[in-house]
Amino acid sequence: MPFGDGETILDVTRRAGRQVPTLCHDDRLKPAGACRTCLVQIEGARRLAPACSTKAGDGMQVTTANERIDEHRQNLLALYLVDHHQGHDDCEDGAPCELHAMAAAYGAPTDWEPLPLARAERPNDDNPYIEFRADRCIACARCTRYCDEVEGVSAITMAKRGIETTVSTADALGLFDTTCELCGGCVAVCPTGAMAEKMPLVAKAPPERKLHKVRTTCNYCGVGCQMDINVDGYGNNGKGQVAKITSPPPGTLPSDGNLCVKGRFAYDFIDHPDRLKVPLVRNAQGELKEATWEEALAAAAKGLRAVEAEHGKDALAFVSSSRCTVEENYLVQKLARVAFGTNNVHQCAAT
Amino acid sequence: MREESRRASVPEELQKAHAAGEDATNVAAKTTGVPAADVFGVDTFFNLLGESEKKLRVCTGLSCRLAGSEKILAQAQAAGLGATESSCLAACDRAPAVLKERRTLVEITAADIKRSGGDWKELDSKEVPQHLRWSGHVWPAESKPKTCAINLAGKPNWSGAASTLATEMGDEAVLAAIDEAGLQGRGGAGFPAAFKWRSVRGQAETKRYVVLNADEAEPGTFKDREVMMKRPDLVLEGLAIAARIVRATEIYMYIRGEFEIPQQVMADAIERTQSAGLYSELHFHIHSGHGAYICGEETALLESLEGKRGQPREKPPFPTEVGLWGKPTLIQNVETIACVPSILTRGGEWFKALGKTQPGSKLYCISGHVANPGVYEMPLGICLDDLVQAAGGYIGKLKAFSPGGASSGFLPASERKRPLDFKALAEIGSMLGSAGVVVLNESVDMAWAAQEQLLFFERESCGQCSPCRIGTAYQRHLLDGYISKRGQDGAKDSLSKLSMVSKEMIEGSICGLGQTASLPLTSAIQYFPGEFA
Structure with a gap:
């Protein structure tokens, strides 16, 4: 297989159509090599190597599946399962669980006696959007690395060590008391539903795998982020209900799967009685x-005319919404300047 | 301050803030400019930071356990001292040991605890008062510069003669001498030192660093402590020579946080040499560890030096290419670097001939069931019987021993004549490691001994990779299950998953901790099957 400068074994195997499982990898993040599911065999090397963080080399011969690798994956996944919420379907009450799916795909034993939960939760976090479900967490650090490397927010961190390694915030505070911008990227990148959405509609909805995804463009501002609206076809008395918003895969233009707090969480207005x-x-x-x-x-x-008559033209001001199109914004300033004769015009996304 | 040095100061700032009783996370975040969450991640990684409210920690190392540290802990708790457990404090020769804040107190007795009157500040050892710069028993007890490369009983030599000689010899001649000596890393891996020096020296990047690994925390090991206490001159001189060869001017000395006294001794030695004008072109920095065994792993050490959580890096690239702050870095263990001056003054050939089966003299730490625990400088490749003979003989009948720290597992008494060297121990799936030899007599239950070692690895796993994070906890869970059903039918079934778990820990773990953490149990079962029936 030919390869480009800086390409990893994972990049090349994917191009070759070979299956290499990953749990801690995300194309937007620097490879961590920590989940160990992507270990492959390189001819001549004593130890298996992580495909995600090992650069492809000239003449390198890589085996992605053989008895040794299969055994490694099965034992590794069995270990993951003893430290995870038990039962595939039960675990997927929210987002799909990549771990359970992977364990099934690779035939990992599921009958090992589970360990008691050692990861701390943050039960007093009263933000209404994001919750951390410690029993689902596999400490892959996708969420913390995403928060650092993509969002540049660094609101969450891996804390403690050993079997107690968990996801936390500074001093385990609620997200409202941290630098968190509630973009929900941690929820989007989590492979096991440990970082989960706690909006009321999600709580009522069936698991994500039973929802119907509709790709659309977010209309909260002009960036044009792509988003997947997840529709519960049976919700709202059979009329259909938007149950949650999820990210399209990384690489989807123009937003690379990223959303902000509005795009991801401000959707409950759709069927809200106050709308x-x-x-x-x-x-x-x-x-x-x-x-x-x-x-x-x-x-x-x-x-408006009454205000103008009593206080003058500049007593009026016009503010338009970032949800308006360019043309609509043009019309708002036209209305302000031509119809009312004031330059007091603004738009909420201007800074 | 540059961003990287601000980040590097996170642990130190946390330590200061904790000591001042401040809101440590936020104070350290503000001082360093590092996000508060990242600071908290560091704080909770290191025991001596995140759990700084715990003032007394009783050593749980095997030798301290054999010396009754479990009772000491119970007594200390009963006395209201708020004591907790600690991983090995590297004072196995003077067990049982207790850490008071960052000062190691040795030979603590029930009477000492009683005398404290329930106030942790008042706890002190009657035998070895804490104001003393205590050290341990060494052998040979008198100076033997002709047969000992380090010669712990020798008087420190502050002349810098070997360093001057190195300059006169020229770099290639120095490297040739180290090569000829066959000096292998004495921290555990046994990697040829000259190879590393050449590798760093040959890098295209001109900014390089030298790092001293003095994070001695492998249970049963306390030799680097003695070298720093008794021959700090050799440590600084070895570092100075190495730095000159690899063209580095910045030297970082990473000394474990529990080594408050050795840290002081090294700081005094730096002050002494620099004020005498020795090594004046070099900058020595002491960086204290904060309670994490994993930071003895060289890449975890680098992460920790950079002020991050001590999580090992994937290798390759090796630190010789991409090390501290991404620059080529030579990392050497204390004992290894202390061998350098005498190799130059007496010659590589001389050093090589000191060994029995492999080159050099070697510092063996011996503790457990022997008459005179201590650090013994003997020819590399002597056997257990020779070592114990020098140490005054066995206490009781030899049952098993651990030849090189917890990571080397257990060997049966039948291996008592096997050379304690890198090669002969590797042949039977064990290792010389750090040469922390712990002797166990017939009174010891091997399942108990294995359980103690497993608890250590579980407590010290960094948690980054799953085979080790979950594996260390799970194998201990399996062993606990076995021990609780011992003697009943089917007790052995509790261990049925063990071979799969240990296989995966070896196969999948990123670093040596996970790769060796199952050895205490698997070797105990292999050599003492009767105790796991």
């Missing part, structure tokens, strides 16, 4: 009443 679907105008008693668009726009215009 505005028709214009409302206050009547003489101050109560909001359903109106036509013509009535609503007329009421708004009247109010």
Whole structure:
């Protein structure tokens, strides 16, 4: 197989269509070589080598599966399972579990007596979005490396050592009290559902594998991040319910699978009872009443003109939303300047 | 300050903040500019930082256990001293040992505990008061410069003669002498020293470092402690010679955190040589460890020096190419580097001839069931019987021994005539390692002994790679299961998964800790099957 400068054995084997399992790897992160699932045999080397972090070399002969490697994978995965939530289906009450799937694919024994849980949780973290489920964690450090290397936020870390190695924050504080921006990238990169979403709709929804994914473009701002809307076809009394938002795989343009707090977590408005679907105008008693668009726009215009008449043009200001398109933003400034004669115009994404 | 040196100071800043009773994570994060979460990750990795509220730690090393440290711990707890357990404190020759903050107290007795009156600050050994710069018994007791490369009983020589000689000889002649001497690394791996020196010397990158590995923590090992205490002159001179050969000016001395006294001795030695104008072109830095055995592994040591969690790196690349801050780095053990001056002054041929089966004299640490535990400088390749004879004989009847620390597993009494060298021990799946020899007599239950060693590895696994993180805990879980059912039918079934677990630990672990951690149990079962029936 030909290979490019800096390519790893994993890069080359993937191109060759060979299956090499990985748990701690993510294309956006520096290889860690820590999960040990990707060990392969290099001709002439005494020890097996991690495919993810070993550079391909001239004339290198690599074996990705043989009796020795199979035995290693089975024993390794059996060890992982004794330190993990028991039972494949039960474990997948949220996101799919790559560990259980891998153990099944490689025929790892599942009957080893489990160890008691040694990883600490952070039960007092009251942020409404992300929870850490220690029994699912395999300490692969994908989440902490993602938080460091991709987001540059460093809100989470691997803490303690040995069998107690866990994911934590500084002083095990709740995420609200850290540098966390709640982008949920840790949830997206977690292979086993240990970093999990705790939004109410997710709690009510079936496991992710039973949801229907629809690829779309986030419309919270103009970046154009790709996202997968996960629809529960039976939810909302059979009308269908958006149950969660997940990341498309790394490499998906333009956002490489990354999302922000809005894109990932601000979706419960869709079927929310408080959602505005028709214009409302206050009547003489101050109560909001359903109106036509013509009535609503007329009421708004009247109010604006009244402010202008009493306090002058610059008493008015216009702020548009980052959800607006370029054309809509253009129209907002046009409205401000031409219709009302003020330069007080802004957009929420401007800094 | 450069970013890398700010990060490197994280452990030290944490230590200071803890000592001052401050909010350590945030104070250290603020001082260093390192994210608070990363600082917390470091804090919780090192026992002496993250658990700094624990003031007394009783050694659980095998030799201390044999000397009754379990009772000492129970008594200390009963006395309200808030004592906890510690991995081996490298004071096996003066067991049982207790760590008070960062000072190792030796030969602690029940009377000492009683005398403390329940106040940890008052605990002290009546035999060896802590204000003493205590050291251990060494052999030969008198100076023997002709047969000992290190010669622990010799007077320190502050003349810098070997270093001057090295300059006169020229670099190639120095390397040739080290080569001729056949000097192998004495930290555990036995890697040829000259090969490493040449490798660092030949790198294209011009910034290089020399690192002294004084993180002596392999259970049963306490020789580097003695070298630093008694011959700090040789350590500095060896380092200076090595630095000149590999063209480095910065020398980092990584000394374990429990070695408060050896750290002071080395600091005094640096001060002494520098004020006398010796090695003035070199900068010696002492970096204290903070309670993590794994940092004796050279790449974990480098991570720790850089102020990170002490997790080993994948090799290759080796530190000789990509070491401290990514630069070529020569890392040598204390004993290895201390052999260098006499190799130059007396010649490589002389050093080589000191050995019996392999080159050089060797510092053997002997403890456990022997009359005079201590550090014995003897020809490399002597056997256990020779060593114990010098150490005043066995206490009781020899049953088993560990030839090179916990990582070397156990050997039966029938191996008492086998040369204690790199090659002969490797042939039977053991190793010389750090030459920490622990002798066990007939009173010892091998399942118990294995359990103690397994607990050590479990406690000291860094947790980075799963075969070791889970394997060390699981093999101990299996052994506990066996011990709890011992004597009953089917007790042995508890160990049915052990061969698969140990195989995977050897196959899959990143570093030597995981690769050797099952040896105490598998060797005990191999040689003493009757005790695992």
